[in-house]
Every structure is written in C-alpha cells, then in structure tokens.
Amino acid sequence: MRLELKNIHKYFGSLHANDDISLTVESGTIYGLLGENGAGKSTLMKVLSGFIHREGGEILLDGKSVEFKSPAEAIRAGVGMLHQDPLDLPPLRVLDNFLLGREDGFLQDRSKALADLKKYSAQFGFDIAPDALVSALTVGERQQLEIMRLLSLGAKILIFDEPTTGISLPQKIKLFETLRLLAKQGMTVIFVTHKLEDAQDLCGKVTVLRLGKVTGEVTRPFTTDQLVKLMFGQSLAASQRETIALGEPVLELRDLCVADFRLRVPNINLQVRAAEVIGLAGIEGSGQRLFLRACAGLDRPAGGELWINGAKINRQAYHRFLDSGIVYLPAGRLEEGLVPGLNLTEHLILAKRSKEFFVNWNLAQTQAQERIKEYSIRGAPESRVEALSGGNQQRALLALLQPNLKLILLEHPTRGLDIESTMWVWRQLLERRRRGTAIVFASADLDEIFEYSDRILVFSGGRVAKALNAKETSVTQLGELIGGKGL
Numbered sequence: 001m002r003l004e005l006k007n008i009h010k011y012f013g014s015l016h017a018n019d020d021i022s023l024t025v026e027s028g029t030i031y032g033l034l035g036e037n038g039a040g041k042s043t044l045m046k047v048l049s050g051f052i053h054r055e056g057g058e059i060l061l062d063g064k065s066v067e068f069k070s071p072a073e074a075i076r077a078g079v080g081m082l083h084q085d086p087l088d089l090p091p092l093r094v095l096d097n098f099l100l101g102r103e104d105g106f107l108q109d110r111s112k113a114l115a116d117l118k119k120y121s122a123q124f125g126f127d128i129a130p131d132a133l134v135s136a137l138t139v140g141e142r143q144q145l146e147i148m149r150l151l152s153l154g155a156k157i158l159i160f161d162e163p164t165t166g167i168s169l170p171q172k173i174k175l176f177e178t179l180r181l182l183a184k185q186g187m188t189v190i191f192v193t194h195k196l197e198d199a200q201d202l203c204g205k206v207t208v209l210r211l212g213k214v215t216g217e218v219t220r221p222f223t224t225d226q227l228v229k230l231m232f233g234q235s236l237a238a239s240q241r242e243t244i245a246l247g248e249p250v251l252e253l254r255d256l257c258v259a260d261f262r263l264r265v266p267n268i269n270l271q272v273r274a275a276e277v278i279g280l281a282g283i284e285g286s287g288q289r290l291f292l293r294a295c296a297g298l299d300r301p302a303g304g305e306l307w308i309n310g311a312k313i314n315r316q317a318y319h320r321f322l323d324s325g326i327v328y329l330p331a332g333r334l335e336e337g338l339v340p341g342l343n344l345t346e347h348l349i350l351a352k353r354s355k356e357f358f359v360n361w362n363l364a365q366t367q368a369q370e371r372i373k374e375y376s377i378r379g380a381p382e383s384r385v386e387a388l389s390g391g392n393q394q395r396a397l398l399a400l401l402q403p404n405l406k407l408i409l410l411e412h413p414t415r416g417l418d419i420e421s422t423m424w425v426w427r428q429l430l431e432r433r434r435r436g437t438a439i440v441f442a443s444a445d446l447d448e449i450f451e452y453s454d455r456i457l458v459f460s461g462g463r464v465a466k467a468l469n470a471k472e473t474s475v476t477q478l479g480e481l482i483g484g485k486g487l
Contacts, residue, residue, distance in 0.1 A: 001027050001061055001078055001156040001188050003048075008057035010043055012387065015378075017043045018054070019212040025157075030179055030189045032203030034196075036231055036418040037391025038378045040212040041192045042084075045159045049081035050074035061157075075101065080155030084162040084416075086142040090135035097134050098149050113152075120148040124178050140171030147178065157188040164198055165416045168284075176202055194418035196227050232420050242434070246454075247274025250309060250406050250438045251295060251326075257303035258290040264302065265290060268464050270457065272407065272438050278467065279453030280442035282482055286459035288442035289331075292409045295440065296328035297321030309406065322353070325406030331415055333393040338385040344368050344396060345381040351400035375399040376424070391421035398428050408432065410441040414448065426452060446475065460484045 003025040010018035017040045025031040035041045047054045050068030059066050061077060068074040071081070088097045098117050099108055117130055126144045134142060143163060150158060160179070164172050179202065183189050193199055199206050200222070207217045208230035216230040251272040258265050265287035272278055280288040293299040295306065297318045306314035308324050330336040338347065345368040349359055368381035375395045379388055385396060394417060401408070408429065414422040429439055430452075443449055449456055450470055458465040458481040465481050480486055 002063070003157055003188060003190075004058075004060040004063075005044070005048065006058040006060065008044060008047060008059075009055045010040075010047055010052070011055055014380075017212050018047065021057070021209070021212075021214055023207050023214070023217070025188055025190060027156075027188045028183055028186045029205065030183050030191055030203050032199040032206035033190060033192045033209065034194065034199050034206050034227060034231065035209035036194055037416075037421050038389035039194075039209040039231075041194075041209055042161055042389075044209070045081060045161055045190065045192055048074070049079050049159055051081070072101070075150070075153050075155060078154055078156035079159070080150035080153065080157070081159040081161065082143060082146045082150065082163065084165055086139070086146045088134050088142055088146065090133070092134060093130070094128055094132050094134060094137075094145060095130040097145060098130075098152065100149065101153050116152050117148060120151060124148075124181065125174075138167070138171065140167045140175065143167070143171075143175065144178070147182075155187075157190065158182060159190045159192065161192045162194070162416065163191070164193065164195060194416075196224050196419065199227065200224065228419070231418070242430075244275045244434060246276050247436055249307075250274050251440075252307040253295075253304065254307070255304040256294065256301050256306060256314075258287060258294045258299070259302040260290060263287055263290065263462055265459065265462050265464060266303065268304070270467060272440060274406070274436045274438055275433050277433060277439045277441075277452055277454050279449040279456045279470070280440065280459060281446065281449050281456055281478060282459035284444060287462065287464070288459050289411060291459070292328060292411055292440070292442060295407075296326060296409050298328065325404065326409070327401060327405055327407075328409040329397050329411065329413065331412040333390065333397060334386060337397050338393060340386040341384065343382050343384050344372065344377070344379060347385065347396065347400055351402070371399040375428075390416045391418065394421070394425060398425065404435070405432065405437050407438045407440065410439070412443055413441055414443070414445070422448075446478065449478075450475075458482055458487075460487055463487045 006022050008018050008021045021044060033041050046052045048059060050071045050073055066077055095110065095114060095117060099113050102108060114130055121128060128137065128141055128145060163175060179189050179191065191203055205217065205219045206222065206227065208215050208227065210231060218226055249271050253268050253270045256268040268291065280291065282288055290299065294301045297316065297320065301314050305312055308326060313320060313324065334340055345364050348368045348371065349364050365381045372379060372381065375398060377395045377399065378392050385393060388396060414425055417425065433439055453470040455467040456470050456473060456478065457467050458478065460482055461484050465487055
C-alpha cells in the first residue's frame with residue numbers, strides 16, 4: 001500500500017504541531033520519520049492512524065483520498081499503529097489481547113484466533129505462550145504481540161512509534177529482523193524515532209521534522225552529520241566535563257539493605273561526596289531503583305544505616321530528606337514525577353512547598369513563564385504536563401528543582417530523549433555539580449555511565465560490586481560484572 005500525506009496541519013491551541021507536512025512512502029519499504037522530542041512526529045502519525053483529527057491536508061492510500069474518524073476506521077483501511085507504550089491490557093492473557101479489535105460479533109472464534117496467533121509466531125520466530133499474562137511479558141514481547149494483532153486485523157501500513165525505547169539489545173535486534181521481514185513481504189513500515197543510529201541501521205529513506213515542519217529528506221547512503229544538521233540546524237558539540245575537587249560526604253551508606261517481594265540487595269557500603277557523580281549500572285530490575293528510592297527516603301531500607309550530611313536519617317519521613325536537600329527524579333515522568341491534569345504553573349506552586357495559606361497566582365504564572373524560557377520548554381504556563389513531549393516533561397522536572405541541592409538521584413535521566421535534549425539535560429546537571437551538588441544516576445546506556453561518572457556501582461543478581469573508578473574501568477570489565485562474573 002502506497003501512502004501520501006499532503007499539506008497536513010494540526011494545531012493544539014496556539015501550538016502549530018504539524019505545519020504543512022507532505023511526504024510519500026512506497027510499499028515494501030522501511031521509511032524513517034526522524035526528529036527531536038516535540039518535533040511533531042507522533043502527532044503526525046496519530047493523525048494518519050485516526051487517533052486525532054487534522055485541521056488541514058489530505059491522506060491518500062494507493063492514490064485514494066481517505067478520512068479516518070477513529071483508529072478502528074484506520075485499521076479497516078489497513079493502517080495500524082504500535083505506540084511507544086503498547087496499547088494492551090496487562091491483566092488479560094495473550095490470546096485475549098490478540099482478540100482485541102476484532103469485529104466477529106458477540107461470540108468470537110477463539111480456536112481460529114489461536115491458530116492465527118501460532119501462525120504469526122512461527123512466521124516471525126516469536127516465542128509467546130498464548131495463555132501467558134501480558135503483565136508478565138517484557139516490553140519487547142508486548143511489541144511482538146501488538147505486531148501480530150495488527151497484522152491479524154489486516155494492517156498493510158505499520159507505524160512504529162519510538163519502538164526501541166525501553167527494550168534490551170537482543171529485543172532490538174529481533175525487532176529489526178521482524179521489520180525487515182515485513183518490508184520484504186510488501187508491507188509499508190514507518191519507523192518513528194529520535195535515535196540517529198536506529199535510522200541509519202534500518203531505514204532506506206528518512207524525513208526529518210523540526211518544530212512541526214519538514215526540514216529535509218535523505219536517501220541511503222546518508223551520514224549521521226547530515227541527520228544532525230537537519231534535526232538541529234547545526235552540528236552538536238560534545239559536553240565538556242571539567243575536573244572538580246570533591247567536597248565533604250553528602251551521603252553515606254553502612255551495610256544498607258534494600259528489598260521488595262522479588263529481590264533483596266544486602267551489604268551496600270558507599271560514601272558519596274559533594275560534586276561527585278556516581279553511575280549505577282546493571283540489568284534492569286537488579287536493585288538500582290530500590291537503591292535510589294531508599295536513598296531518597298521514599299522506601300525504608302530493610303537493614304543497615306543511611307547517613308545524610310553527617311546525620312543518621314534512614315527511618316525519617318520523606319519530607320526530612322527533602323529538607324536535607326535530597327531529591328529524586330524517576331524514570332516514569334508522568335507516572336511518578338509529574339501530576340497529569342495539572343499545568344506547569346500548578347506544578348511550580350507545588351514544588352515550592354510554601355507554607356502560605358493563599359496562592360499568589362499572578363506571581364506564580366510570571367515565575368512559570370520565566371522557568372519555561374530558562375529551560376526552553378515547548379509549552380505555556382497553562383499547558384498540562386501530559387500534553388508535553390517526553391523531552392519537555394524532563395525539562396519541566398528539572399525546572400521544578402530548587403537551587404542549592406545537596407544530592408540529586410535520577411533514574412534513567414535521558415531515556416527516550418534525542419541527542420540534543422540528552423546533552424542539554426547533562427549540561428544542567430553538570431552545572432549543579434560545579435556548584436557542589438552530588439549526582440547518583442541509574443542508566444542502561446553504558447556510554448552515558450562512562451562519560452559522566454566519577455565512580456560506577458554495578459548491580460547484579462542481588463549483589464553490588466565495590467565502586468569502580470570510571471577512568472580505570474574497561475567496557476569488558478563492566479560487562480563481566482553486570483553478568484555476575486567477579487562479584
């Protein structure tokens with residue numbers, strides 16, 4: 001199926017999210033849609049797949065003009081979208097989710113659906129048990145289930161919105177194999193991403209968006225520098241990380257033990273000094289999140305002692321940690337860091353922790369506007385946080401932090417962010433480091449761990465290695481520790 005988008009316009013209030021966008025995608029190809037966070041990529045694909053309505057322009061499938069009022073109408077016409085967070089029902093089983101969206105009437109043919117599921121699983125080499133709960137699947141397996149479901153509903157154009165965010169390297173390799181096979185079978189694949197290396201590895205042609213407009217289109221072979229210039233208008237200089245003398249201990253852990261019902265990590269001993277950056281490495285779910293939440297005062301340790309600024313504090317209330325200058329930025333920006341339904345001004349009021357009875361709304365709006373400008377947030381004081389892109393949500397979280405903090409704890413601070421937003425986040429963090437703030441962050445990106453850490457703490461299978469000097473540690477050594485060798 002051949003796709004044409006002609007002069008697409010989409011507004012959200014005064015924001016022109018898609019500004020006169022035109023592109024053509026041939027069948028049997030993998031077409032890249034590249035752009036920084038907030039460039040309008042997901043909005044354009046939601047217009048194409050019937051999730052939101054456009055204000056202007058035309059959509060043509062095989063030369064025929066179409067109008068979709070819902071995702072159901074789009075899938076009937078052969079257009080299916082796999083969202084960054086798969087739209088499934090985790091409490092249900094795999095087969096039940098596979099049946100979603102079918103128009104078989106009240107009584108569905110489960111035996112036929114099971115046969116279809118097994119057929120697609122064999123075709124693509126997927127290994128998902130039909131009776132497994134979706135809540136027990138990895139993100140990569142949930143993507144595989146959604147691919148099979150969309151194909152069973154008749155999708156000929158498959159849209160993948162940031163599909164490599166939050167999946168492991170083996171899952172990414174399997175996903176790319178699947179996309180190449182789909183294109184070989186004649187499907188039209190649209191790959192939406194902000195990751196330059198993914199676009200280079202996979203796509204035959206790439207259209208680049210910036211601030212809602214098309215800035216250019218390139219066909220293989222193309223270079224990373226070409227894509228960067230189209231995305232940001234210029235080449236990007238690497239962050240300069242200066243050497244800074246470390247200060248007094250900010251955080252000290254003595255035989256700390258963190259645990260939940262699945263995992264127990266004992267005997268953590270660590271001293272974090274002012275202006276020091278410590279990276280937490282390890283497979284997801286190895287205890288890094290438990291560690292960060294205990295250090296932030298959100299969860300109580302299962303044992304041991306936690307000292308902040310020379311005072312024992314491990315069984316104090318959360319606000320005591322905040323009063324001590326300790327803050328935590330979670331990976332789930334909307335789920336834990338921000339409050340959906342509230343706007344930027346209201347978030348600023350909450351973050352101030354003022355004891356005044358009345359709110360000065362005029363002053364709050366003025367301050368919100370100043371923070372928006374200072375942190376380059378694409379939004380307005382009245383913008384609700386759920387309407388912001390992932391990059392702008394992270395900027396908003398940083399804008400809410402108070403000055404002169406002692407310790408910032410971060411979980412995947414740049415997950416899902418484009419290269420410019422990633423560098424911007426670290427410029428802000430390193431500037432705070434220069435003023436004496438200590439930083440402890442967990443990341444699945446080993447390059448990020450090596451580039452910004454003074455020391456590295458490795459978590460693996462309920463154990464923690466002694467903190468390593470980042471400059472004296474090799475990738476091989478770190479990989480072996482993550483795998484449990486030498487712990």
